[in-house]
Amino acid sequence: MSTVVMENLIKTYSGGDKRATDDVSLEVADGEFLVLVGPSGCGKTTLLRMVAGLETPDSGTVSIDGRDVTDLPARERGLSMVFQSYAIFPHMRVRQNIGFGLTMRKVPKDEVDRRVKRAAELLQLSEYLDRYPAQLSGGQRQRVAVARAIVVDAAVLLMDEPLSNLDALLRLQFRAELKRIVSQLGTTTLYVTHDQAEAMSLGDRVAVMREGKVAQLGAPLEVYDRPADQFVGGFLGSPPMNFLTARLRDGALAIGDASLPAPDHLSTWDAGDVVVGVRAENIQVSSDAQPGWVPARVEVVEPTGAALLLTVRLADEQLKVQAPATFPASPDQAVHLRAEPSALRFYDPSTGLALTTR
Amino acid sequence: MSGPRRWRRAAVQAACVAVTLFMGVPLYLITLAALSSRESLNRFPLPLLPTDPSTETMSTFLRSTGVTGGFINSLTVGLGTVVLALLVGVPAGYAVARYAFRGKDTYQLFLLLVRALPIVVLSVPLARVFLDTGLYDTTYAVMLIHTALALPTTVLITAAIFVGVSREQEEAAMIFGASAPQAFLRVVAPQALPGIAAAAMFAFMLSWNEVLGATVLTLNQRTLPAQVLTTLSDSPLAYRFAGGLALVLPAVVFIAVMRRYLLNMWGTTLR
Numbered sequence: 001m002s003t004v005v006m007e008n009l010i011k012t013y014s015g016g017d018k019r020a021t022d023d024v025s026l027e028v029a030d031g032e033f034l035v036l037v038g039p040s041g042c043g044k045t046t047l048l049r050m051v052a053g054l055e056t057p058d059s060g061t062v063s064i065d066g067r068d069v070t071d072l073p074a075r076e077r078g079l080s081m082v083f084q085s086y087a088i089f090p091h092m093r094v095r096q097n098i099g100f101g102l103t104m105r106k107v108p109k110d111e112v113d114r115r116v117k118r119a120a121e122l123l124q125l126s127e128y129l130d131r132y133p134a135q136l137s138g139g140q141r142q143r144v145a146v147a148r149a150i151v152v153d154a155a156v157l158l159m160d161e162p163l164s165n166l167d168a169l170l171r172l173q174f175r176a177e178l179k180r181i182v183s184q185l186g187t188t189t190l191y192v193t194h195d196q197a198e199a200m201s202l203g204d205r206v207a208v209m210r211e212g213k214v215a216q217l218g219a220p221l222e223v224y225d226r227p228a229d230q231f232v233g234g235f236l237g238s239p240p241m242n243f244l245t246a247r248l249r250d251g252a253l254a255i256g257d258a259s260l261p262a263p264d265h266l267s268t269w270d271a272g273d274v275v276v277g278v279r280a281e282n283i284q285v286s287s288d289a290q291p292g293w294v295p296a297r298v299e300v301v302e303p304t305g306a307a308l309l310l311t312v313r314l315a316d317e318q319l320k321v322q323a324p325a326t327f328p329a330s331p332d333q334a335v336h337l338r339a340e341p342s343a344l345r346f347y348d349p350s351t352g353l354a355l356t357t358r
Numbered sequence: 359m360s361g362p363r364r365w366r367r368a369a370v371q372a373a374c375v376a377v378t379l380f381m382g383v384p385l386y387l388i389t390l391a392a393l394s395s396r397e398s399l400n401r402f403p404l405p406l407l408p409t410d411p412s413t414e415t416m417s418t419f420l421r422s423t424g425v426t427g428g429f430i431n432s433l434t435v436g437l438g439t440v441v442l443a444l445l446v447g448v449p450a451g452y453a454v455a456r457y458a459f460r461g462k463d464t465y466q467l468f469l470l471l472v473r474a475l476p477i478v479v480l481s482v483p484l485a486r487v488f489l490d491t492g493l494y495d496t497t498y499a500v501m502l503i504h505t506a507l508a509l510p511t512t513v514l515i516t517a518a519i520f521v522g523v524s525r526e527q528e529e530a531a532m533i534f535g536a537s538a539p540q541a542f543l544r545v546v547a548p549q550a551l552p553g554i555a556a557a558a559m560f561a562f563m564l565s566w567n568e569v570l571g572a573t574v575l576t577l578n579q580r581t582l583p584a585q586v587l588t589t590l591s592d593s594p595l596a597y598r599f600a601g602g603l604a605l606v607l608p609a610v611v612f613i614a615v616m617r618r619y620l621l622n623m624w625g626t627t628l629r
Binding site: 052053054073074075079080081083084085087088089090091100101104105148152 | 524526527529530531532533534535536537540545548549
């Protein structure tokens with residue numbers, strides 16, 4: 001078991017004017033599943049590749065288990081990896097593909113056979129061991145890539161968007177399976193994805209990245225519930241967090257004509273406007289006017305099966321609201337909204353950073 | 359099956375037959391003539407079936423001066439060219455496919471420029487240089503100029519094939535314990551084999567067919583085409599057919615050997 005420590009990693013690609021990773025420091029604890037998530041170009045893959053030894057940082061260090069591996073070639077770092085394109089070898093049978101890492105490390109043949117067999121069982125590939133990759137489906141190829149990565153029993157497992165080439169249904173199935181397998185193995189894992197749902201469901205911790213920096217690092221629910229800035233709130237969750245500009249006056253928040261009591265910790269904030277962030281599922285909706293509820297108008301009604309997703313207009317702002325599936329709603333209808341004060345998050349409109357009590 | 363589709367298939371079949379005949383009929387006629395006796399060649403009407411096979415023409419040709427030597431020289435030069443062209447061209451193709459380097463575009467342009475120069479223009483100054491260095495009239499001289507001529511195709515073909523093997527596969531190999539050369543040998547090279555075989559075929563064919571350079575750069579160490587060409591005009595008809603067959607056969611054999619590498623090797627096409 002191992003820890004991975006990244007310290008002050010800076011990388012600029014030749015020809016690029018911006019840093020791909022800008023002074024990133026991160027630590028993956030022993031046995032932890034850490035997910036790097038962010039939009040494309042945020043530097044998450046670059047970071048992973050520097051840990052893998054496929055990319056050399058301009059400055060900064062990578063240590064695995066306390067050993068500085070920054071200048072070691074990939075093969076001496078004691079890690080294993082699943083690639084986005086699977087990168088399994090088309091000229092080798094499944095058996096040789098899975099056993100490749102063991103063969104390269106001169107493991108005795110009968111032990112290779114035994115371990116390949118076990119890994120194949122774990123990933124339900126036993127019947128396909130003598131096939132070539134071209135004779136497999138996309139999902140099966142992905143299993144081969146995972147089997148090849150886990151069979152070597154490496155201290156650190158790296159995964160670069162391993163599910164992104166699968167279709168939606170398969171991705172959902174394999175996601176759960178992957179989580180089970182990795183937690184059984186207990187391997188320290190660094191996982192890259194651009195899919196926020198994947199990040200939330202897999203990670204022990206999630207690092208949301210933006211423009212080469214880590215915007216927020218924390219447990220999935222923590223990051224989801226208390227985004228450190230507007231970017232994180234807007235990136236995580238489907239639909240993303242709603243943001244409304246409100247005017248702070250005399251201890252009350254004014255959104256259009258409506259007014260809400262402002263929480264105490266905002267009393268020291270005197271910049272006038274604040275941005276209010278609220279998740280769609282934290283907004284209650286009613287067709288009747290009630291005291292303290294804010295009037296709004298329905299624009300779009302989207303049934304998702306389990307719930308009803310409403311796009312409503314409140315003053316000049318558009319909001320996504322999650323209503324019960326049975327809620328009677330139609331476009332242009334007047335509704336009334338309310339949110340628990342504890343579910344509201346507040347952001348500085350100029351920096352986008354969270355305004356917290358701390 | 360619908361009407362238009364059937365017509366289409368029939369047309370494709372017909373085209374295949376036509377192309378095969380186009381290539382095959384001359385080969386057949388040459389073989390027939392080379393295996394006929396001198397008298398039967400002059401008979402009228404000429405029989406189109408091997409009614410009277412004879413090895414007389416062929417054996418006369420093979421026994422005439424310079425043919426055996428030329429044959430051996432041609433083989434030496436051809437195989438030598440393949441080896442040299444692959445030795446230099448495969449790494450060059452790999453570099454073109456994998457790395458961005460200063461002057462890459464210029465390099466690719468200059469590669470093709472070699473073929474823009476007429477061989478005579480290359481050969482005459484080279485003859486001078488080879489005379490000074492003592493390489494003149496050796497198979498090495500011909501091998502060198504043929505390698506130079508074959509390199510552009512070798513580099514371009516292998517580069518195209520290396521582009522087809524994803525970089526991630528090499529990276530995967532290195533993650534799982536391979537050094538860079540091992541990753542190349544175990545992962546890239548096996549997949550590039552068809553392309554390398556095609557490049558080898560081109561190099562061999564080019565060398566086998568090239569006459570001008572070989573004629574200018576040698577006097578006694580003629581390759582077979584150079585030998586046949588210089589003596590052809592004074593030869594009887596039968597000798598020309600025999601020479602033709604002798605020139606075609608090794609090339610056909612070489613292609614037949616390399617062909618199995620050209621076909622996809624793993625039952626299905628590579629992805």
